[in-house]
Amino acid sequence: MRVGAGPCAVTNNGGGWMGTCCPVVELRQYGLHPGRREELISLFDREFVETQEAVGMSVIGQFRDLDDPDRFVWLRGFSDMASRSEALTAFYGGPVWAEHKDAANATMIDSDDVLLLRPAREGSGFPTADGDRPAPGAEGSPGGIVAATIYHLDAPAGEGFSRHFESALEPVLSGTGAETLAAFVTEESENTFAMLPVREDENVFVWFSLFRDPAAYGRHAAALQRSRAWGEGISGAPALEAGRPPEVLRLSPTARSLIRARPRALRARPSGASRTSGVD
Template sequence: MSIVELRQYTLHPGARDTLIALFEREFVTGQQAVGITVGGRFRDLDDPDRFVWLRSFPDMASRARALHAFYYGPVWQEHRDAANATMVDSDDVLLLRGPGFTAPADAGPVVATICHPLDPTAFADHFERHLRPELAARTPPLAVHRTENAENDFPALPVRVGEDVLVWFATGDTAPLPDLSTHLHSAPQQLHLSPVPQPSR
């Protein structure tokens, strides 16, 4: 399991494709060069001004070193003004533990489901015993993640604190969720996402 960031950026109207082009041209290889695994990148299908992406690290210490190397390194320093000019907010970040996620080639739409359990341990057990098998017949949950509760040791980049989540991804036509109201603080949030096309290699 890795340390994973699920990052949701709110952008200025019309700026999403500008950021995606810059991200794909400069920030994927720039982060990989310092040991960051860049996962899926997505357009939010419900919000034209939202960009969603994931990155992962072997552990918290590696995360701190890699983020310092990238954000104080030449790639970000050269392009940060252009990137920041597209953004309204970049602080909606869940710090998770899990495998990370990149959509399979030709996967079609992706749904990320975010649940806030009343009892995280009990809900994780319920998920594995009941919910995963129930959903698997139609749209198997992929890449399940839970909150990483370690202190954020790169405070220059805030993460959401004081909440426990269970997050999973699914591709294609997703099955409706059963009633989970007895297990959760609030209704599950579902992000309907379109993967950013990757160049053929």
Template sequence: MPPRCPIVELRQYTLRPGQRDVLIDLFDREFVETQEAAGMTVLGQFRDLDDPDRFVWLRGFEDMPRRAEALESFYSGPIWRAHRDEANATMIDSDDVLLLRPASPAGGLPAPMGSRPAPGEQAAAPSSLVVATIWYGNAPFDAAFVEFFERRVRPVLAETGGEPLAYLRSEHSPNTFPALPVRTNEEVFVWFARFTGQNHFHDHLDRLQRSVRWHEDVLPPLAQRSARPSQRLRLAPTERSLLR
């Protein structure tokens, strides 16, 4: 079975101080269903717990040509034209974008656990935590690395309470919508895990730190492939995020 959303954007926005909830309110009200009506999937939107001025979100596409069609439809459409000045006023930078694809048929983002609340519905933000870990490689994350991840890395993550729910790698197709830049000339491998809350996540880190297999079987070969230190994003789903 093909993975859900074979093309995924991981988008990290740097916002003006105090503007994150302004953007989230606007985004969740105006930009979810309207983007999906244009042919893309809004997979999740999040508050970065380590940066109060960072908004992170994910959207998916069926393929690169349809990505171009969907983005052209949305960004030339009436909803974006009506609200773009308000949205852009919250932002310092919106160009930190990684273009990704599932690393294997089993690596795609899962189907949502339920439906998102309706626009305007009074709903509390989920208490769950989504963690994205970004590994930067000095060479492509090829099939051999994916096998290494599935056979040696994933089992250790699972037994320490951090079972990956998706794992993706760089998509190097030409950017089919150059009006929105993406980061190029980088090799990344990104895996996502979901935790019930901060205590669950901290327990996972503690167990991982004490894992002999992690230190002997995973970290040394991973260090050989690394171009620079990994990045970890602790992400709190917004009230209307599907991924939660």
């Protein structure tokens, strides 16, 4: 079974997902006019999923920010920076965006909070979740919580931070109930589509974790606060920017998000990726 399109498509051979998504990923956070989020989600899930994937990008996940009712967060992926330019040019210069851009833009105050990312190590990109994307017209929320944690660094994240995360931090995340989905660092290439700004001069390490529900995330967060191993792992992490706390986004998937909670959805990760516990 083949799921998705473009650089995020992977194959399920019956024993697990083969491949990861994607070499280049945008983490996009939109500040919206009060009370307009559901309007944008309805428009996005109806008009902007298949149409973006048709021109060579992957819509990985769409989310409600649980801590800000006027924020919409989503992820899209690309094969490389050159194809990113081509795909974005095709979409934003095409008929679908021309038809719906006024309605979309009317919901937004700010769409420039964008991090351009690449996998932190081989195999650390998103595995496509088990099952097909729900069809257009799907409503509600499939449940589950995705936590995006953004640590700011005082230098580009090298192999040292990635190795430290894998050896010292990820085991603690797993032991406290997190299903680690993916880990990324800043993509340092020049923005190849100037029409859409990104946060420049940022050095970040970002990981995404999956939880069954907000209560499961709450138990995990409380366990991390009590964990000596976690405290020692953070204090020993190389290149963390002093005085700048991490950003933590608690995200609820929309009805058509590819990333959504399923028990043991990620039980078989691609070769080279670390294994974590099941969804708590």
